[in-house]
Amino acid sequence: MTTPHPEPQDQTHRSSGGIVGGVLLLAIVGWLGIDALATGHGRTPWLALAGLILVVPLIVAFTLRPAVYANENRLRIRNPFRIIVLPWGTVAGLRSGFSNEVVTKTGTKFQLWSIPVSLRARKKAARREARAAAEAPGAQSGGGRLGAFGGGTGGGSRSGIAPAGSNRAESDQIMADLRELLESREQAEPAQGEVTVRWAYEVIAPALAGAVLMAILLATG
Template structure:
């Protein structure tokens, strides 16, 4: 089963930005005024290429065959059995091969999110003689215990670790890691730079 994890905040903000850019491009084309319009288009193109590379493209994908880490300009595929260790700090760091490290761009955990997770994991204080919090169902209690003290990045790191260990228990052969360039991000930047050159030359 394929599971994709990304920063929801960055993803939503990126789509809001794309709608804003689309409206501005239509306005600039309709009211084209020479070099000023070209400069505005070039600025929008550069910012949009960066937003695409940093906010829309990054994702952590768990497939049946292995882990796919999509970073701004590279995609790394790691078969589950090739993963040696998984550590989580600000980002998820996956060790493989000859002490190589894949740093996943998403999900990340901020200091604020980690502090919130630690507060959530602390035992609830009961005030007075009577409990004021509603009683949780067994399912809610199990979910609360599973996420106690953990950020989203910690949870995804656990999923990666569990799948890697399961593949090794099945004595699955570790295939080679594959790293490829992100041609879509590079193409977006090339188009943006072409517009910058056109704006300067015009």
């Protein structure tokens, strides 16, 4: 009897800004909703209850829930309303533009909600890279052209130039790491399989229930 190989450990990628924003939104909505439930009159408590049932799952879905789990065998994406599992053998590539996406070999695209693109972070990273290049030996006024092409004095390892990739924005660095994992594992036998997509009914069902209750209350008001 063969023993199954243990699942490789996941690397988890989540948006810290999304988590902080979600916690703050939940605190505000919870405070307002509980206050309306406790002190409201007439239909107000029922409307507050319907609002909480509708809004809380949506806040969780778009802020706290998104995550990307990557290991040697597959990429698992937990988006607001779906969970997508992609063995590396099914992935054609990872793209970064105004959003980060994974593209399958069949052409299907899935957005990585938990790895948002920050244009501000990219600009800061570009400024750091330009600053590092300006501080390189030969880039200063006394270094001359020879220094810029390696003709200056030694000490290149202590030049202050950041290693390649260290000046990237955080989301771009994560995408680069995922691309490296894809390139090294896409042909591996354990990384083959089928793409699976599951709807997050644990989020959809309560949000729909809250929407239906809200619609009934408004229609009968």
